[in-house]
Amino acid sequence: xxxxxxxxxxxxxxxxxxxxxxxxxxxxxxxxxxxxxxxxxxxxxxxxxxxxxxxxxxxxxxxxxxxxxxxxxxxxxxxxxxxxxxxxxxxxxxxxxxxxxxxxxxxxxxxxxxxxxxxxxxxxxxxxxxxxxxxxxxxxxxxxxxxxxxxxxxxxxxxxxxxxxxxxxxxxxxxxxxxxxxxxxxxxxxxxxxxxxxxxxxxxxxxxxxxxxxxxxxxxxxxxxxxxx
Numbered sequence: 001x002x003x004x005x006x007x008x009x010x011x012x013x014x015x016x017x018x019x020x021x022x023x024x025x026x027x028x029x030x031x032x033x034x035x036x037x038x039x040x041x042x043x044x045x046x047x048x049x050x051x052x053x054x055x056x057x058x059x060x061x062x063x064x065x066x067x068x069x070x071x072x073x074x075x076x077x078x079x080x081x082x083x084x085x086x087x088x089x090x091x092x093x094x095x096x097x098x099x100x101x102x103x104x105x106x107x108x109x110x111x112x113x114x115x116x117x118x119x120x121x122x123x124x125x126x127x128x129x130x131x132x133x134x135x136x137x138x139x140x141x142x143x144x145x146x147x148x149x150x151x152x153x154x155x156x157x158x159x160x161x162x163x164x165x166x167x168x169x170x171x172x173x174x175x176x177x178x179x180x181x182x183x184x185x186x187x188x189x190x191x192x193x194x195x196x197x198x199x200x201x202x203x204x205x206x207x208x209x210x211x212x213x214x215x216x217x218x219x220x221x222x223x224x225x226x227x228x229x
Contacts, residue, residue: 006188007147008048008207009168010070010158013037013182015062015097023095029061037182041070044208045184049073053152055082058089058159059120060100064112067158070182074156080114087124088143091160092136094127098160101125137174140166144199148189170200184208 014034017025030038042049052074057067067083068075075083091098102125103117124131130139144167147155159167161179168175168187179185184207193200 004188005147005150005152006154006186006204007201008052008154008156008184008186009164010041010066010156010184011161011164011179011181012058012060012062012066012158013041013070015181017095017097018181023093023097026096027061027099027101028097030065034062034181035065035069038066038069039072041066041182041184041208042072045071046073048154048207049077051154052078052156053154054078054084054150055156056084056086056089056147056158058091058100058163059085059087059103059106059115059117059124060090060098060160061106061109061112063089063158063160064106064115066182067156068111070184071156071158081116083115085115085117085119086143086146086157087120087131088139088146089157089159089163090124090131092133092139092162092166094133099125099127136163136166137169139163140169140174141198143167144189144201145197148194148199168201168203171198182208 014031014037015028016031017023017028019031055067055071055074055078057063090100103120106112106117140163164179165175186204186207187201188204190200190202
């Protein structure tokens, strides 16, 4: 357990569902612009890559792509097979774009060769029970506890806007911060809560932001009435 860990939370770069707010795209991958955004993260994070001890990624296509491109030096140094593909870090909503692919499908995609998908059980794409949108708070707490119990000191987590708002919530509720595409923010565990079940995080600084597309997420877009199902 390393409660003094630094957690580099990263939102994926622009994905296909971000462009027209079309949430019917299954497991939406990055756009060409999104790939450029993700790749542009690597040089911005040049001073951080050598310090990273662990890389964790949501197993959706757009987060795996962002992990591989944006954190490339760290992934190459640590080994892509050692990236933890954490299904609990998937996006909250039940739209097709936010629903992951089975490990059998992911394994057939050469773009994801080397990733370890052993944590992906059949139910991880169900969006029911622990995986349901209404369970996002419970799942976010699980992710914080997982990160707290890791022995590594500097950890990357690549995830999604809505689940990141839950992960970075506090006693007042989930965060309202609107994450930009390909944005990296550095957090530590709140000393007041690190030993509690909630183990909240507090931000240290903004580490990097490619940004190229307006801050968005499935949930936030729907609030403004712009969603297209």
